[in-house]
Amino acid sequence: MTEMLQDIPTYARPIEELPQRRLLPDPSYIWTVFRRHIKLALLVAAVVVAAIAIRVVTLQQVYSATATVLIEPRKTEVVKMDSVVPDIAPSSDIVDTEVRILNSPTLAARVAARLNAQGLDIGRFTTDVDKRRAAARLLRQVQIERSGLTLVIDITASTAQAEQSAAIANAFAEEYIDSQRDAKRNATRDASKWLDLRLVDLRASASQADAALQRYRIANGLMSAQGATMAEQEVSALNQQISLARAELAEKQGALATARSQLRRGGQGADVGAALGSNTIGNLRQREAEVSQNLAQLETRYGDLHPDVKTARSQLADIRSQIQKEIDRILSSLEAEAAVAGSRLSSLQSSQGRATGALAANSSAQVGLGELERRADASKQVYQAFLNRSKETAAQEGLQQADARISAFATVPLLPSFPNYKLAGLFAVVAALFAILVTTVLAEYLQRGVATKDDVERRLRLRYAGAVPSLDSTLEGLRSHETPQDYIVSHPFSSFAEAFRSLRAFVTLSAANARVIALASALPQEGKTTTSMCLARSAAMAGSKVVLVDCDLRRRGVSATLGVTNDGVTDVLLGKGRLEDGLFDDPLTPLKILGTSDAPTTANDPLTPENLQRLVAELKVKFDLVILDTAPLLGVADARAVASVADAVVMVTRWRKTSRNAAEAAIELLADAGAKVAGMALTMVDIRKYASTGQTDSYGYHKRFSSYYRN
Structure with missing residues (x-):
């Protein structure tokens, strides 16, 4: 065909002289091609836009409402309960796990029950099958996902009614918080029950250990008071008494020896310290002085033969006799006291010997006593630990808080999320432009x-x-x-x-x-x-x-x-x-x-x-x-x-x-x-x-x- 056209005797310019095409199409050429088919292209674009508009208008509207839950592990507690009901850690795996829990049929069933109690129309709700179906419908209407890598979980409910969407989203968030709180409360209650049962056994065990310890002490004479056994206390008391008795004996013997030494020196006991301290001797000596003074006066006045002088001399002799008797009695008393102190010391030393023997006998029994004490202490410590834990659990039961909180409740949406009119409009514009492009290309090609x-x-x-x-x-x-x-x-x-x-x-x-x-x-x-x-x-x-x-x-x-x-x-x-x-x-x-x-009427040409x-x-x-x-x-x-x-x-x-x-x-x-x-x-x-x-x-x-x- 090309060769045939080249043979035509034409006045056209040689094809080599014609302008060569550029690598990219001329923009003006593209515009002229579009203008060539503008009516058809605009008609097709209008049809596309109308079809999209009709489709959007006929679609059932869907309203979406979103409630957000923040995973927030509690750091402060009234009572320390980590070992009883541990809080969750804010890790990625834990947050993903909580998302799965929110998507569980069990939680959905609880939400369905809550919505049904609120009077929301979620279909029949009489049998277990109805409840499972209602839960399944709710899960299809809800999208639960983690917001990026944060600790926030978005709960988005999408239904044909704006109020119902907000109610479902909020119900999921509230039921999730309640389920966490109930789970902790139930765990606390179960722990409290188990601790109470365990305390009964531990109390009996501690009582048995104490009874065995006391029986052993009594059987082996290891009764104690103020941290020491009776034998130890007895030996200690005897040691103190013996020391006092020795001091007292030494004192008595010293006084007796002094008095005897004074007697041996011819003092007739007048200067004995015990005598000097006697009130009787003091009174007698005072009378002696008075009589001696009176005798001296009488002798000076009357002479030795005067009756009054004789009487005074007789009184003086009698007083001095009484003083000597009193001194003798005092010396005898010192001897008696020294003898009593010696006897007391001997008795105490004898008791010390016996107590020391008993203490030595108890030493071999201390090994068994220590073992029983350790067992009793261990039983008491375990019992006390469980008792404290039981008290903490009982105190925490009414104070349990969830490890999450609702950071934002879902509000009633004013506009539907589907169809998205803005997105539909943008799609219509893009589709219309694409239709114009395709129509222009096809029209130009065809x-x-x-x-x-x-x-x-x-x-x-x-x-x-x-x-x-x-x-x-x-x-x-x-x-x-x-x-x-x-x-x-x-x-x-x-x-x-x-x-x-x-x-x-x-x-x-x-x-x-x-x-x-x-x-x-x-x-x-x-x-x-x-x-x-x-x-x-x-x-x-x-x-x-x-x-x-x-x-x-x-x-x-x-x-x-x-x-x-x-x-x-x-x-x-x-x-x-x-x-x-x-x-x-x-x-x-x-x-x-x-x-x-x-x-022409004939075939002649x-x-x-x-x-x-x-x-x-x-x-x-x-x-x-x-x-x-x-x-x-x-x-x-x-x-x-x-x-x-x-x-x-x-x-x-x-x-x-x-x-x-x-x-x-x-x-x-x-x-x-x-x-x-x-x-x-x-x-x-x-x-x-x-x-x-x-x-x-x-x-x-x-x-x-x-x-x-x-x-």
Whole structure:
């Protein structure tokens, strides 16, 4: 196919000279492609947005409420209870475990019972099966997860009712806290019961140990008081008494010895210390002194023989006798006291001997006593420890606190979490943009029509002859009651007429000395005949001698439209008439028309190369410009013969309608016929959408040149 196109004698630039494509697509090209299919793309986008909106509106709304629980192990307690009911440690494994507990069916069943007691409608709740089903439904409505790596657990409930979602989330959090508190309380209660039972055994064991110890002490004489045995206390007391007795004996013996020593010195005991301290002796000595003084006075007064002197002497002798007797009695008393002290010391020493023997006998029994004491002490310590633990447990039973707290209660949500209208809107926008992209790409891919200059030059390898607009698109919303070929006559300075002047300029500038121009198309209804008539009238109004030859003998488009009444083209081709007689005058312009009034009725084909060459040669003598309107190339073989005799062939293709495959097939036929293809023109172009083709000729800037035209 490519080789065939390269053989076409065209005035197009060599393909090597065409601009090369860049690695990335031109943004302006992407924009023009989008504009080409903007209506379809926007329609699809609107359908997508509407479908998403309908879907979102019809979805059941779901409200989500979240309660948060903070795992918070207690560090301060009224009573130390770590060994009875230990607190949890704030480790990752423990937090994950608590999450699993929150997701347990047991806790869900408790939550269901709580909600049912609160009057919340959670379905039937009469049998155990109903309770299990209610718990399962609650677990499906709740999502419990740890918040990152923190000690916070999020409890999110999602239902169709906002109040119910908040109630379920809060119920899970509260029931979890209550379950922890109940678990600790039950553990404390169980521990207290076990401790009470154990205390009974320990108390009996301690009592038995004490009884055995006491029996052993009694049996072995190891009774003690104030930390010592009776024998030890007795020996200690005897030692103290013996020391005192020895001191007392020494004192008594010393006093007795002193008194005896004084007696031996002739003092007759008057200076004995015991006598000196006697009140009796003191009184007697006082009387002795008084009598001695009285005797002295009497002797001085009366002499020795006086009776009073004798009486006084007798009294003095009697007193002195009494004093001596008292001294003797005192000495006898000292001897008796010394004897008693000695006897007492001997008795104490004897008792000490016996007590020492008993203490020595008890020493061998101390080994067994120590063992029994250790056993009794151990029993008492164990019993006391359990007794203290029992008291602590009993005191802690009413003070138990959970290892978590509710950091935030779930509030009643005002907006549903599903569907998320913001997210749905964003999704709708993204989906609409994606739909626009896909629609544009598919439409561009599936579009087989020739629509752009790029299609003509790069894909069909022809020169771009320009765009011929549709008449309605040039009127800016107005409607014309004239046909295009008549409008070009009544409005010669319109943008529609300017398109044909541009087409004529393209042909004359591209193909030098091109006086015979054939307009060809691949398929019918591509605007070829209208283009031929408008081009011919435009050239005729410009002052050129122009003839329009209707070579489509079967359809007779030009002849029927312009009202040709004779069979000039057929007669001239077959040599049955003169050229001058076959020409028909255009009623509106100086244009001459060589047409036919009736379609062929025989199989005789007048459009042979010889006939056409002779006709063209004759027409070139009389006219400046000869325009040949041909039949469709793909359907009628005559069109190739007509195109072969023209100086230049202009392919006419309907904008965005004629497929590239049809255009390529027509170009192949022209190549086979040896036609000189000058280029390709796009017809019936809507200049309001023309910018979407990416063209940069006058129609790309149509609005800027509106002041130059009079439509």
